[in-house]
Amino acid sequence: MCVGFGCNSGSSEKAEAAKEEEMQRGEESQESNWEESQESDWRAADWEWPGYDELYNKQGEVIGRRTKQKEEEKMDPFEVIYCHIKGLPWPERVLVECHSEQLRTQLQRVWPNNQKLRMKATYPVKGKDLFLKLDKLKQCVDTKFMDGIYNGAETDESIGQMQLRHLIRFVDTQFLDTTEMYERMKTSGRVSFDMLWTFMTPGENVVYRCGISDEQLCGKIWKAVYKLNDSCPPKWCLQLRLDVYDYNCEGYQKYSRIKEVLLYENEKPLRGFEVYPYKFMEDSGEIEARLLDRGSHFGYLTSAVRYRYMEFKGSMYSKKRNYFGNMQIVKENADGRVMVDQFRFSKIVTDREMENAEPSSMVA
Secondary structure (H helix, E strand, O other): OHHHHHHHHHHHHHHHHHHHHHHHHHHHHHHHHHHHHHHHHOOOOOOOOOEEEEEEOOOOOEEEOOOOOOOOOOOOOEEEEEEEOOOOOHHHOEEEEEOOHHHHHHHOOOOOOOOHHHHOOOEEEEHHHHHHOHHHHHHOOOHHHOOOOOOOOOOHHHHHHHHHHHHHHHHHHHOOOHHHHHHHHHHHOEEEHHHHHHOOOOOOEEEEEOOOOOOEEEEEEEEEEEEEOOOOOOOEEEEEEEEEEEEOOOOEEEEEEEEEEEOOOOEEEHHHOOOEEHHHOOOHHHHHHHHHHHHHHHHHHHHOOOOOOEEEEEEEEEEEEOOOOOEEEEEEEOOOEEEOOHHHHHHHOOOOOOOEEEEOOOOO
16 A cells, blocks of 8 residues: 555655646746746837826925836836926926936936946936937937848847937937927027026026126036025026136136026916027127137237236225125225235235226227
């Protein structure tokens, strides 16, 4: 009986083992088919990129977010995240997370100095930044890798090109009406708050006013972002960081200036802002010529005539303490004063605060 029981038990165990092995092969086959389908999805010409919503509380913390994919799963080339923050203008709500190394390699041709594109496994890019670089993205497309033309082996370059075309298709779809709105506002000279980012772009030369003399100065936009400012209570604004050059009595130095355009309703004239890009103005040539002429004249006064007396005419500004002990800027009449050039004066009286004035028209 024992032998017979042992034989039956062995047959039963073998049958169960075979059944488990067959089920395991079936599961592996299903996983393989699933992986193949996942891999082939983005290779389709009409592949739809995944999009997710993220919900935030008043403190800007994420309170609802899509589930991250497991590490062992195949990641999509890129995902689109829509950030739901109360009051945030729509251009800042669209975020693209680039997972594919081949796609990030293609993007490096547009942003060659961005080392994070190479170093990070997932790199987020704002949708509005992709739109501003759309022309350059399209220039990176190699026609020999287009569908129906390229029949060679799959390489990192061919994969990156295919994923780049998907990304361009997303930008064209997402910002379908933006180009039309931009052209209309450029023609009318009036712009809405949520479209300012299309006019005040990084690298654009802008005109702004000096906080002391109220004279027009020129700067270059380094960064433009919609955010809450530091006022109390905070207000939504388009914050601009400008790169400017200023003279510090010894030479020209590069500085940053922060300017803000506060939230407003409807559309406003572009020239009515404290800071605006002058290339859209009808008299842009005159504005640029005036700025260059004044800059060259100032450069002459601070270099070629550094060691001689100059007569000043106009107003002079100085810092003085008021009754409450606070520093304030005081405007004084400087007509007829003779002043030593600032470079030498600062060496003679090293502990005195420097003052400035408008040079007389007699000085050339």
